[in-house]
Amino acid sequence: MEKELFLGLPRYLKDVTEQVALGGGEPTLYPELVEQFAQQCSDYDLICNLTTNGYFIKDWQDEKVERFSENLTMTSVSLDKSKYKQWRDRNEFLDTCKKLQKHTLVGCNLLTDQSFFHNGNLVNVVDLLFREGFDRVFSLYPKNVQGPDILDKKHYVQFLTMKYPNFYVDDITFKILDEGKYENWSKPCHYGKDIVSINEKGQVSGCSFSDDYRLTLKEPRDIIKVNDVHFEGRYSCPYLRR
Ligand SMILES: C[S@@+](CC[C@H](N)C(=O)[O-])C[C@H]1O[C@@H](n2cnc3c(N)ncnc32)[C@H](O)[C@@H]1O
Ligand code: SF4
Numbered sequence: 736m737e738k739e740l741f742l743g744l745p746r747y748l749k750d751v752t753e754q755v756a757l758g759g760g761e762p763t764l765y766p767e768l769v770e771q772f773a774q775q776c777s778d779y780d781l782i783c784n785l786t787t788n789g790y791f792i793k794d795w796q797d798e799k800v801e802r803f804s805e806n807l808t809m810t811s812v813s814l815d816k817s818k819y820k821q822w823r824d825r826n827e828f829l830d831t832c833k834k835l836q837k838h839t840l841v842g843c844n845l846l847t848d849q850s851f852f853h854n855g856n857l858v859n860v861v862d863l864l865f866r867e868g869f870d871r872v873f874s875l876y877p878k879n880v881q882g883p884d885i886l887d888k889k890h891y892v893q894f895l896t897m898k899y900p901n902f903y904v905d906d907i908t909f910k911i912l913d914e915g916k917y918e919n920w921s922k923p924c925h926y927g928k929d930i931v932s933i934n935e936k937g938q939v940s941g942c943s944f945s946d947d948y949r950l951t952l953k954e955p956r957d958i959i960k961v962n963d964v965h966f967e968g969r970y971s972c973p974y975l976r977r
Contacts, residue, residue, distance in 0.1 A: 743955030773806035811842035842871035878974035927966020
């Protein structure tokens, strides 16, 4: 995103929301930009969270991690089968997260696949993460690719939800399990309701998977117009592939 548009946003985002999540792309490719953005968020009383693959942070000195995290409320490090392969071993991943834990709340985003729902694997992984001091674990259902069968695995998610107040699932997992079916839910998801997504071109949609752009930001203050955009409720996810 154009630097001026990006860094100008927090001032106006405060009239739209209380929280901003920086995704990507990979935000650790531009640490100075993240620091400046998070500073702006702090100046305007916005919570700023971030998601990263964590690979660069592994090699950062403590001062750099501290500077990077200073105004971030939570940094979530992603973990799934393909990401796990990039780490030398489990300890390299955990040690990197520990570096962050000195300076910010740390979450883990788990992109689930079928293997998580075999033999209690999801429970084992989440147990390990909370034992290692993670503040939040967020379980995501894969969009746009084949997802796992989870209808008969609801008890895993219920167990973890009861055991850990800071274990969360995304909208789509919740809808599937709550309504007992993969499609045609009776209640809408959060598309455009509690969340909107802004991409690198300043295009605004109802969730980060949608390219149905309802607004394009030319300058930061344009984001306020999102309050007047009507998003249709979604009763089944178009990004679900089964
Ligand atoms: C796209 S990444 C971008 C931020 C950063 N580069 C990272 O790797 O965490 C943001 C989150 O989306 C998740 N993600 C990636 N592919 C996905 C998919 N097909 N469906 C749902 N979530 C996905 C990742 O696991 C990650 O937690
Ligand atoms: S439409 Fe978007 S917000 Fe709704 S369930 Fe699908 S990915 Fe999530």
